[in-house]
Amino acid sequence: MIPTEDELKTLRTYIKTSKGDVDKLGGPERFLLVLADMPMLENWIAAMLFREEFANRHEDLVKKVRIAIAAAAQVHSSEALRDFFALVLSIGNFINEGHMLGNAVGFTFESTNLLSGMKMANKRGTLLHYLVHVLKDKLPEKLDAIWSELPDLKRVMEFSLEFLSSEISDVSTACRGAQKTLSVLEKVTSEAIKHESRTILHPKPSTINHQQSTIYNQPSTFATINF
Numbered sequence: 001m002i003p004t005e006d007e008l009k010t011l012r013t014y015i016k017t018s019k020g021d022v023d024k025l026g027g028p029e030r031f032l033l034v035l036a037d038m039p040m041l042e043n044w045i046a047a048m049l050f051r052e053e054f055a056n057r058h059e060d061l062v063k064k065v066r067i068a069i070a071a072a073a074q075v076h077s078s079e080a081l082r083d084f085f086a087l088v089l090s091i092g093n094f095i096n097e098g099h100m101l102g103n104a105v106g107f108t109f110e111s112t113n114l115l116s117g118m119k120m121a122n123k124r125g126t127l128l129h130y131l132v133h134v135l136k137d138k139l140p141e142k143l144d145a146i147w148s149e150l151p152d153l154k155r156v157m158e159f160s161l162e163f164l165s166s167e168i169s170d171v172s173t174a175c176r177g178a179q180k181t182l183s184v185l186e187k188v189t190s191e192a193i194k195h196e197s198r199t200i201l202h203p204k205p206s207t208i209n210h211q212q213s214t215i216y217n218q219p220s221t222f223a224t225i226n227f
Contacts, residue, residue, distance in 0.1 A: 002041060003032040011036070040185060047178040057171055064164050071156040080145035087131060088115065 003011075011033055015022065022030055035041055075081060089107060096102040115128040135143040147153075 002045065003036055007032060008036050040181060043177075043181040044185065047181045050174050050178050054171075054175075057167075061164070061168055061171065064159055065168075067152055067155050068161060068164065071150070071152040074150045074152055078146065078149040080142050080149050083139075083142055084131070084135070084146060085112075087134070088112070091127070091131070 011025075011029060014025070015033075022033065025033070038044060085107075089104065092107065093102050093104055096104070115131065116126050118127040120126065120130060132143070
């Protein structure tokens with residue numbers, strides 16, 4: 001859509017040799033000339049494209065953030081998951097008996113990654129497999145309760161939390177960039193172009209400002225989730 005340097009050079013050469021007679025140009029060529037005279041063309045088009053896709057991106061991000069927050073709340077309040085972690089602690093203390101790590105009263109959430117990394121003596125599984133086997137055999141109701149108390153856990157596993165945080169940051173940055181482009185255009189363009197910029201880029205009533213503030217608030221909310 002944006003005219004290349006070669007296209008502009010060809011058009012300007014023609015205008016120069018034809019003494020500015022643009023009536024002989026076709027519609028596409030005249031359109032390129034109009035674009036070439038617009039200040040901050042690339043930024044202006046980027047702002048328009050961002051405005052067009054903003055609603056869908058905003059809706060998708062808000063949906064995922066709400067799922068993540070719901071899943072975090074469920075993990076925090078799940079009695080069955082707390083009992084599972086108590087079993088993990090008991091087995092961990094048994095394994096580390098007589099060691100400085102034994103008789104622990106708790107463990108960090110990050111250390112649960114060791115469950116899938118610690119191989120069983122028969123090499124037929126990991127400690128996590130053993131724990132699930134114990135629950136199925138001795139406490140099947142607890143295993144069922146974990147899934148029933150964590151309905152959003154599988155949904156939040158469908159996307160990356162790191163990518164979600166990065167996407168929120170990207171949208172926030174793009175919002176600020178679009179607003180900056182509009183602000184600069186209002187200062188450097190004529191009254192006619194200023195009117196067109198407001199008509200094309202400014203939604204009603206100030207959708208970008210309103211939804212931008214919504215997106216800005218998401219990272220702070222998201223930051224409170226600890227996994």
